[in-house]
Amino acid sequence: MKFQGSDQYVATADLMLAVNAAITLQRPLLVKGEPGTGKTMLAEEVAQALNLPLLQWHVKSTTKAQQGLYEYDAVSRLRDSQLSGIEGTDKVRNIENYIVKGVLWQAFEADAPVALLIDEIDKADIEFPNDLLRELDRMEFYCYETRQLIKAKHRPLVFITSNNEKELPDAFLRRCFFHYIKFPDAPTMQKIVDVHFPDIKSEMLAAAMKTFFDVRNLPGLKKKPSTSELLDWLKLLVAEDIPTEALKSGDDKVLIPPLVGALLKNEQDLTLFEKLVFMQRNNR
Ligand SMILES: Nc1ncnc2c1ncn2[C@@H]1O[C@H](COP(=O)(O)OP(=O)(O)OP(=O)(O)O)[C@@H](O)[C@H]1O
Numbered sequence: 001m002k003f004q005g006s007d008q009y010v011a012t013a014d015l016m017l018a019v020n021a022a023i024t025l026q027r028p029l030l031v032k033g034e035p036g037t038g039k040t041m042l043a044e045e046v047a048q049a050l051n052l053p054l055l056q057w058h059v060k061s062t063t064k065a066q067q068g069l070y071e072y073d074a075v076s077r078l079r080d081s082q083l084s085g086i087e088g089t090d091k092v093r094n095i096e097n098y099i100v101k102g103v104l105w106q107a108f109e110a111d112a113p114v115a116l117l118i119d120e121i122d123k124a125d126i127e128f129p130n131d132l133l134r135e136l137d138r139m140e141f142y143c144y145e146t147r148q149l150i151k152a153k154h155r156p157l158v159f160i161t162s163n164n165e166k167e168l169p170d171a172f173l174r175r176c177f178f179h180y181i182k183f184p185d186a187p188t189m190q191k192i193v194d195v196h197f198p199d200i201k202s203e204m205l206a207a208a209m210k211t212f213f214d215v216r217n218l219p220g221l222k223k224k225p226s227t228s229e230l231l232d233w234l235k236l237l238v239a240e241d242i243p244t245e246a247l248k249s250g251d252d253k254v255l256i257p258p259l260v261g262a263l264l265k266n267e268q269d270l271t272l273f274e275k276l277v278f279m280q281r282n283n284r
């Protein structure tokens with residue numbers, strides 16, 4: 001199994017190397033990077049390229065590690081026991097009928113290797129990664145209700161993404177292979193845009209890319225626009241048929257780009273940008 005990028009996803013050489021390293025080590029690949037730099041999509045694309053089914057676990061602030069293993073549905077069991085006649089009691093007696101399997105269990109019991117995405121692990125509380133140490137390392141856990149050891153038939157290919165909202169514990173990091181998706185440089189970004197908009201006019205794209213990187217490189221921005229924002233913006237520019245001239249700031253004018261709301265997402269950044277444009281105009 002080797003990952004070599006895909007038609008829809010532009011993977012840099014170091015990203016491919018990281019994916020293949022994680023496959024070789026059989027350790028989870030921990031992917032960090034700015035929002036919108038393709039962390040979640042990476043898991044989807046690798047799974048597709050390697051022909052593995054993808055199980056996804058999207059983590060929220062309330063998610064508990066146990067939910068990924070299994071949950072015991074005591075309420076249904078109680079209800080069934082109250083409602084059922086003689087014929088229902090067999091079901092009620094067997095506790096297995098009330099164990100709801102989580103994604104890890106499903107991944108472990110699958111007959112063929114699968115990919116498993118644990119998305120945005122930093123959203124959960126600090127205990128979450130600690131509670132999964134053994135599961136991710138040994139790929140097994142114990143179900144106390146049924147007194148079963150659930151052990152992976154095949155080690156799943158695990159992707160874990162994080163936006164860095166919380167630090168991850170060292171013991172957890174030790175078990176992962178780490179990759180930081182750097183913000184794409186201009187040539188890589190060009191490739192990404194080509195994948196999404198193969199027919200875009202090159203002159204318009206060049207002007208849009210220049211504006212995008214100018215905005216991104218503004219010092220002091222609270223939220224820099226990322227890949228997905230550039231793609232949104234280009235989609236709008238194409239849909240609204242914005243002329244290339246509207247993007248170009250000539251010698252005599254510096255412009256606020258049209259539909260700037262796709263790139264800048266808060267009023268401080270907008271004000272900063274407007275001030276800068278105003279100052280540059282006055283300097284001319
Ligand atoms: N390398 C790439 N090749 C092709 N498309 C990309 C690439 N990187 C990002 N994109 C585009 O950006 C969009 C956002 O990617 P994705 O949802 O994977 O970001 P993310 O890093 O998971 O963001 P978040 O941290 O907000 O969840 C994708 O839908 C895709 O269209």
Ligand SMILES: [Mg+2]
Nearest residue numbers: 039040119161
């Ligand atoms: Mg994501």
